[in-house]
Amino acid sequence: MTVRALDNAGAESILAINLRRFGRDRFAAMAGAIAIGFVVMAAFAPWLAPHDPSDSDLLRRLQPPAWIEGGDWAFPLGCDSLGRDLLSRIVHGARVSLMVGVAVVLLAAAVGTAAGLAAGFLRGAVDAVISRVVDVLLGFPYLIFAIGLMGMMGPGIENIVLALVYKEWTIACRVIRGETLAARELDYVEAARAAGASPAHIMFREILPNILSPLLVVATTRMATIIILEASLSFLGLGVQPPMASWGSMVADGRSYMLEAWWISAFPGIAIFLLVLSINLASQGLRDAFDPRYRP
């Protein structure tokens, strides 16, 4: 009992040490702060947005950003083809991107971790079945797979999450399976087995806490990809449906006004780019802090 308590304390402090190391990488920490800023923006969107995102006024149709002639500081980034405030729509659009990103990453990590642990620890038939399913799903280009599913299930935010999770879990699964295969040969697993611990106990209480670092790195990296995928599906018209604001569908709306109102497409795209870039930078910092191979 005492041994296990010591063990767990050790595992926690490794994560803590890693996180502190991450905090010292100023560039990555700043990127992380920007990403968290987006999360705050999404959480408090109704209070932060200057206007109602679906409040249209045809008199303000295609109104340019404030610093361009004809602009108005009450609508700093201008208005879209229905006279809706772009800034408010971008602030609210962050909700869709982050909600889908977080939901997909969490669900995929949960399913992938369970499957990866089972495949890597139990081996045999369980491993064979799980690995074959992963192989088959890897045979599909991601976007094609998601588009095919969305086409069959119909649009909507829950369906986007489902369509992405159906393939996304394979990534966490492969990482966790590999880590588990390596961990099951280590002494602490051997010791737990000798002490008569059940397989479930060994998988979830012994191995899992020790392989959380790679899972965290993979999850943040994947979050960036998922946000772009959601935006892509929404851009194609397969994502969330109007009047809900999503960055991808906002870029699509602006396509018809490229000549007279560039801002409709430009600004939501910049928002996606900034969020994804900050997540990528932060996850690179996490990887450097967590993985000894990348340490200088």
Add this chain to the structure above:
Amino acid sequence: MRFGVVLERLAQLIPVLFGVCLVVFLMVTLTPGDPVEIMLGNERSTPEQAEELRRQMGLHLPPHERFFAFIGNAVTGDFGRSFFHRRPVIEVIAERLPATLELTIVAMTIALGLAIPLGILAALKRGSWLDRVATMVSLAGVSMPGFWFGIMLIMLFAVHLGWMPVSGRVDYALEVPRLTGMILFDSLAHGRFDTFRDALHHILMPALTLGLAMSALLMRVTRASMIEVLQQDYILFAEAKGIGRARLILRHGLRNALIPTVTVAALETGYLLGGNTIVETVFGWPGLARVIVEGIFSRDYPLVQAGVLVIALIYVGVNFVADLLYTLINPRVKL
């Protein structure tokens, strides 16, 4: 490489192919709702017509029979009739696939053409401003949504500056008779250099959009593996022998450093094939990926199903070939 081992690899491919077919089949089968009702939608139709369509699509059979019929038909290229195009699905696919392949090949060429020299330079001048700029640009490249980058290119170079065509594959007046359906190839085969130039002009922006993120990724891979190779003993040995710098890098370093680049390029073909849906939509490129997206909106299930299957099969095939090539260029991996 023994022939028997290639056959063995091929045999391993069969369960994957079977699984891919099963997933595509399940996509339609497990979807709630009656596909026939959805396909007929608002069109005025009698119950008899609905029954006829159901029979045509084989929906009156039990699921397992339908699955084997689906595989049997897929093997013979019979994917049924496209509801929207009103002709066999296979005809639509054959017509549109070359455009997708052409765009994918050019995008891959651009990606490798940018990534390899930049990756080598960044590795050789590790830590320099060039390395840092290249790393930043590459990170920006993977963070940029392709559909947005494409639209920005169109806005700048096509709409405002007028240097580039907004959409399409080639000017109507310059079209050449179809051989392979890949215009760049067909125009050269016909000796029509004016068409070739025009097609190249049309494909440049879409291919750049499609290849951008891939290029950023491949640059990072090339840089990392070149750095690793340059630290190997045999490079040190070659250097000690007094081999010229250029020869050292190109003959001894690059050949080994490119193995991971080629492997990742093949693995990420799926990214290009998926990205085609976006790029073809943005640039009005008449390829297969766009037909799939259009098929979803016109509820053309047979077409969507077949299109997804064909693209997945191409992807599996590319990975299979890449796997074989990998073992060919890397003698350490024995089949």
